[in-house]
Amino acid sequence: MSRVEVALGDRSYAIDIMAGALDRAGDLLAPFARRGRFAIVTDEAVAQAQLGRLTASLDAVGIAHAVIILPSGEATKSWASLERVTDWLLDREVERNDNIIALGGGVIGDLTGFAASILKRGCGFVQVPTTLLSQVDSSVGGKTAINARAGKNLIGSFYQPAYVLIDPATLDTLPAREVRAGYAEVVKYGLIDDAGFFGWCEANAPALLAGNADAREHAIHRSVAAKAAIVGEDERETSGRRALLNLGHTFGHALEAETGFSDRLLHGEAVAAGMALAFAFSARMGLCPAEDAARVATHLSAVGLPATLADAGVAASGQALVAHMMHDKKMEGGRLPFLLARGIGRTFLAKDVDLAEVAAFLDEAR
Template sequence: MAVVDVALAGRSYRVRVGAGLLDVAHCEAHAFIEPYGMRSIPIVADANAKRLLGERLQASFRSAGHAIDWYEVTPGEGSKSWAELERLTDWLLTRGITRSDHVFALGGGVVGDLVGFACAILKRGCGFVQLPTTLLAQVDSSVGGKTAINASAGKNLIGAFHQPSLVLADTSCLATLPPREMRAGLAEVFKYGLLGDAEFFARVDESSEAILACDDGVLETTIAHCVGMKARIVAEDERETKDARALLNLGHTFGHALEAETGFGDRLLHGEAVALGMVLAARFSARRDLISLADAENVADALARAGLPTEISALGLDCDGAALADHMRHDKKAGGGTIPFILLRKLGEAYVARDVSLADVAAFMDEQLQAH
């Protein structure tokens, strides 16, 4: 098992990565379940995660004499809504959750974001424990304290920074995922290499087959590396007030626009949108003579070898570049009349560009919609 500390003043916590952690959750999270005494422990779970993994978690808690109250969340981005947030907070309040209690989140990024935001606002803040069950959540969304729901104007526009008290990333959970979900998570793994570690990017390219085959040893070292990178960035810039944490948005400004255009549904998964966004960021960087076109295509080739989408023309979108650029105007990172873009000076070195014209982006997106 690998252990990564997220070092924050007064709110530090640990991320544990390894196979079988769900089976010993009662030990790993003992400090957060013991205060419940005879009360049932609230666990909010993605319906698929509960069906596939719920009995393992329940057996662990039962062995320590604790019962569970389950709250099921419908899979998909549609659950990151005001309506679901209201239902969840009402459910927690009827169970008498106090500010010193901890709510457990079992599932992917949707459940983690929803539970984290609910706990951020419930009684002005209670604790939560992340039990991420997808590759994307284990390497990225379960760590760092960004919590949110979606709005009609865009993705993750309503939320709060609220750190978990513990993250248990059980790599054995990933064997339950459909191949498409695993590939979507792999996009976020590639992101860490592309933004700050070219050698890691190459290593992920070489080991993508083993990652997708759920090799526990490769998964543990790969996930721990990503979490370690994110932990360092979060410790330096917890609330994204500097450029350090903004680098984690590589691929996301382009990707969120594509998600908005496709309706935040199964047509384009978040990780797939990030993959396309990273390709677009690389090609846009080449268009601005920051990197070579060959380097940009190396990014696309690596993602394609992993089975990820790399051409937006394949989405069959009924829009133009201006419509996609308009989605970006609602980006939560916009400020002072500008929208920051994460671009590449070279593979493994990202930076925040604040001089990007949306008109230029729209023209670029028109080219990409018609390419290949």
């Protein structure tokens, strides 16, 4: 087992990574079962693939459990699901000192974390992420949210988990497309500030995507450690450091909105296209070497991720996509900060981007 610590004073917590951890979850989660029981939130796909492993392990150590199973998919991050989960938790008399288990990908983790943050003004929760995207990104750092009609993750809170337990073996049951989508968030850490790790990704992506356990564990640990360090420095994006983790997301969320937050374009796929667009826009503005932008696009395409608007299945005008961006929660004083790059591993936050130039660039990119 490898461990990463998120250093946040009295809200610090550990992230444990180990293949087969789900089969030992009873022992590992026992310290968080405050009254010898857990309420578990999961979805249909994860329940079929992984829930039995978790409940068998809890049964083995005498920890009681109740489970709510939600529909799979982005549409579950909604007001209706939030109401359903909170009512269910209240019916089970969950108390403020209890911990709820979020067993699933980013949708379940975000929804459960938000429910925990508001239930009785805040109870505990534990993340047990089962997708690559949630293991390397969304389960760490305390961003919780649901989606709104106006856009993605617009209603939520910063609320840290008590513990994160990552079992890379859960990736073995995922469709290849889901693993590729999660890989986009792995690449992101190299593009932000670690060119050496991007080079590792170029060399090892085929093995990781093919199921090599060592490659997957290395990528997860490296990604989680990078995110934990950034969150420890800037938990709520007040200094701008944590904003670097949004690389590709401003473009990506616009693409998701245009495709209806549906399976037409998974979140990780949107982030991949968004990162390629951010580098291409940076090159167009003379900030980034064109060869670096081309290298990013080439790698994403090589692993089967979208690197262009056409790849993402988006034909909307630049103005239409910018209109989606106007709902971004990072908007400040009518201006939208963008994550741009001076090269691979040299991402920075730009607060003076002209949205008309973004729209013109996106029209050219079409």
